[in-house]
Amino acid sequence: MLVHQDEPYNAETPPDALAAQITSLDSFYGRNHAPIPHIDSASWRLRVEGLVDRPLELSMDDLRRRFPERTVVATLQCAGNRRADLIEVRDIPHQVPWGPGATSTARWSGVSLADVLDEAGVRPEAAHIAFTGADVSQQTDPPQPFGGSVPVAKATSSEVLLAWAMNGQQLPAVHGAPVRVVVPGWIGARSVKWLQRISAQAEPSDNHFQTEYSVLLPEAEPGTPGDGITLGPISIHCAILRPARNAHLACGPTKISGFAFAGEDRTVARVEVRADHGSPWTRADLDPPANPWTWQHWHATLTLPAGEVELIARAWDSTAAVQPESPATVWNLRGYANNAAAHLHVTCRP
Ligand code: MTE
Ligand code: MO
Structure with a gap:
């Protein structure tokens, strides 16, 4: 823990x-x-x-x-x-x-x-x-x-x-x-x-x-x-679990995985990942919902360039709601309900 x-x-x-x-x-x-x-x-x-x-x-x-x-x-x-x-x-x-x-x-x-x-x-x-x-x-x-x-x-x-x-x-x-x-x-x-x-x-x-x-x-x-x-029902969000935050990796095809959770009686409809803002989104493979009450895990492979890379993941729910891009959009005084797209940095060696 x-x-x-x-x-x-x-x-x-x-x-x-x-x-x-x-x-x-x-x-x-x-x-x-x-x-x-x-x-x-x-x-x-x-x-x-x-x-x-x-x-x-x-x-x-x-x-x-x-x-x-x-x-x-x-x-x-x-x-x-x-x-x-x-x-x-x-x-x-x-x-x-x-x-x-x-x-x-x-x-x-x-x-x-x-x-x-x-x-x-x-x-x-x-x-x-x-x-x-x-x-x-x-x-x-x-x-x-x-x-x-x-x-x-x-x-x-x-x-x-x-x-x-x-x-x-x-x-x-x-x-x-x-x-x-x-x-x-x-x-x-x-x-x-x-x-x-x-x-x-x-x-x-x-x-x-x-x-x-x-x-x-x-x-x-x-x-x-x-x-x-x-606050009541949870809003659509996701997290990147692997690779770890600030990990050092070899560049090239890299497995990215995490979970997404839609909240209330919604399910996760789609998860997309990309390396750095502006690059195209890649669709992740998403586990089907066990029921609406349970998170869904996802996996994708991205080809990472050498250097410092920001990994970004976003999820859409069954009502087509999508995560806001930036934590700055949802920042609030006590720090609740952060459902911004997941971000983390990794460093890739050639
Ligand atoms: N219930 C009581 N009686 N006291 C608490 O402090 N914490 C709540 C909720 N129920 C709490 C509680 C909060 S904020 C959360 S997130 C969950 O319990 C956490 O449940 P867990 O500790 O079993 O993971
Ligand atoms: Mo909580």
């Missing part, structure tokens, strides 16, 4: 591990805002309340017995992924300088949130489903547990899980045991770990981490409360 911080633990998946379709548990990225809670699953209870006809209090046994088990392969991705490329444009202090590895893919198992909400009976006035975790962050004043919400339409889509297993193993503490939310296709922050409470409500979550923390701030008037754009 590439560890950015020990406490709270923040570590990204190394490029070699990103090349696998499913990320192993020991290389799955970790993003935390507080110390990791260790929760006894036998005494753990999940409360489902707010605008529901039948508030519920569910034990682990209740979840397993009363609802069908479901498995979804899904990529999780932090809204701060690839912030390092924005920092190269202009510094972004006090934020984790994530490379392309604040993302990973697992086979998640648990129950559909939709089934649990169905049993509780969400009232028509409810427009959002909010989640609260057990971890309390000292970064907020007053200290607040981590939380966030998604609209009812997303919460009741069958892919959204309350997961207790990852890759067929018990969910590890660091990834939210005993139960976490998994919201495929949305920023990782909505996949609340150490889940304690689900609330149906008319308004989105007012949790600090949703309203003030991971929002896209305007550059002109920093700090205006409520002025940030709330």
Whole structure:
């Protein structure tokens, strides 16, 4: 792992591990805002309340017995992924300088949130489903547990899980045991770990981490409360995994590979690569989508000239959206949602 911080633990998946379709548990990225809670699953209870006809209090046994088990392969991705490329444009202090590895893919198992909400009976006035975790962050004043919400339409889509297993193993503490939310296709922050409470409500979550923390701030008037754009579905983007940044290579035909991820219910339609701005794009071979919720890997061969070369990759999604060319276009105060085309430099010897 590439560890950015020990406490709270923040570590990204190394490029070699990103090349696998499913990320192993020991290389799955970790993003935390507080110390990791260790929760006894036998005494753990999940409360489902707010605008529901039948508030519920569910034990682990209740979840397993009363609802069908479901498995979804899904990529999780932090809204701060690839912030390092924005920092190269202009510094972004006090934020984790994530490379392309604040993302990973697992086979998640648990129950559909939709089934649990169905049993509780969400009232028509409810427009959002909010989640609260057990971890309390000292970064907020007053200290607040981590939380966030998604609209009812997303919460009741069958892919959204309350997961207790990852890759067929018990969910590890660091990834939210005993139960976490998994919201495929949305920023990782909505996949609340150490889940304690689900609330149906008319308004989105007012949790600090949703309203003030991971929002896209305007550059002109920093700090205006409520002025940030709330992030939700991931936008089309890609990363180059091989060759490595600043690698020294022999010039000539060179294999380039990486992943692309479209976000929400879209898939990646095309990936193109080139060596240096202005040269023609070469189409990469793209793996077919396993489902809309999972990244797709791609491979291409480019003939590289001698000297320093910039490798550039861009992806298009199934709605024909394409990545913006430059990280400068998407630069924002806290460095979220960088979906600019992937760039890295290598040096080629004749
Ligand atoms: N849930 C809780 N309770 N506390 C957190 O700090 N971090 C969120 C989300 N869920 C977080 C959380 C963020 S920002 C991301 S990107 C993902 O969890 C990371 O999940 P992982 O650590 O399992 O990779
Ligand atoms: Mo995140």
